[in-house]
Amino acid sequence: MIDLFDVWKVALLLLVVILVGLYLAMTAGRLDRLHVRYDAAITSLELQFALRAEAVAETVAEGAIDPVSAGLLSRALAARRTEGPIQVGAESELSALLREVVEANDGVVGPPDVQQALRSACNRVAFAHAFLEEAVDTALEMRHRPLVKRLGLAGHTAYPRHIRCDVAAPVFAD
Numbered sequence: 001m002i003d004l005f006d007v008w009k010v011a012l013l014l015l016v017v018i019l020v021g022l023y024l025a026m027t028a029g030r031l032d033r034l035h036v037r038y039d040a041a042i043t044s045l046e047l048q049f050a051l052r053a054e055a056v057a058e059t060v061a062e063g064a065i066d067p068v069s070a071g072l073l074s075r076a077l078a079a080r081r082t083e084g085p086i087q088v089g090a091e092s093e094l095s096a097l098l099r100e101v102v103e104a105n106d107g108v109v110g111p112p113d114v115q116q117a118l119r120s121a122c123n124r125v126a127f128a129h130a131f132l133e134e135a136v137d138t139a140l141e142m143r144h145r146p147l148v149k150r151l152g153l154a155g156h157t158a159y160p161r162h163i164r165c166d167v168a169a170p171v172f173a174d
Contacts, residue, residue, distance in 0.1 A: 024147075024151065024153065027142075027145075027147070027148065027153055028153045030142065031142050031143065031148065031153055031154055034135070034138055034139040034142055035139060035154075035157050035160070037135045037138075037139070038132075038135045038136060038139050038160045040135075041128070041131050041132040041135040041136075042132060042163075044128045044131065044132070045086065045129055045163070047128075048121070048125045048127075048128040049086065049125060051121050051124065052094075052118075052121040052122060052124070052125050053080060054121075055114075055117045055118045055121035055122075056073055056077060056098065056118065056121075057077055058114060058117065058118075059073075059109050059110050059114055059115075059118050060073050060077075062111065062114050064108075064109060064110035064111065064114070065101060065109050065110070066104075066105075069101040069104065069105070072097055072101070073094075073098070073101060076090070076093055076094045076097050077094070079093065079094075080094065086163060086165070088163060088164065088165045091165050091166075091167070092165050092166035092167075095122075095125075095165075095166045095167055095168060096166055098118075098122065099168065099169075099170040099171075101170075102171065103170065103171070106173060107170075107171060107172045107173030108173050109172070115172055119169070119170075122169035122170060123169050125167050125169070126167045126168065126169050129163070129165065129167040132163060133162060133163075135160070136160040136161065136162050139160045140159070140160060143159065
């Protein structure tokens with residue numbers, strides 16, 4: 001005859017196994033969503049860098065800044081790759097150069113609509129970079145949990161990486 005106490009032990013053990021399995025599945029799913037969020041943030045940053053480059057090219061084409069600054073910005077634009085991974089050095093150089101050019105021109109780099117487009121593009125780059133850094137921090141925090149590491153819940157997914165890049169926006173005149 002089956003002892004009632006043994007049935008409860010088996011049922012409790014089965015419940016614990018099911019709950020642990022659900023927790024592990026939810027953790028693996030969250031980690032997967034964090035990696036998808038990281039990929040989306042990288043794509044967004046790449047897009048914002050491209051849109052900023054277009055706004056800079058439009059500003060240069062407008063002819064409202066001095067020829068030397070226009071030449072420097074054109075060279076910085078040419079240095080950045082249009083395809084492939086983010087070129088941190090080229091994007092940082094473009095950010096620093098933009099700040100210098102805007103400061104040298106007392107915050108005015110063209111007609112109001114062109115300047116507003118450039119300001120908006122620079123701010124969107126800074127926001128996209130901030131979102132990326134937050135996504136990386138969250139994913140890395142999750143990946144460094146002992147249970148995630150020991151059980152290999154991240155699978156073979158590459159570690160998210162920070163992109164250390166100068167993305168500070170210039171200060172424009174209002």
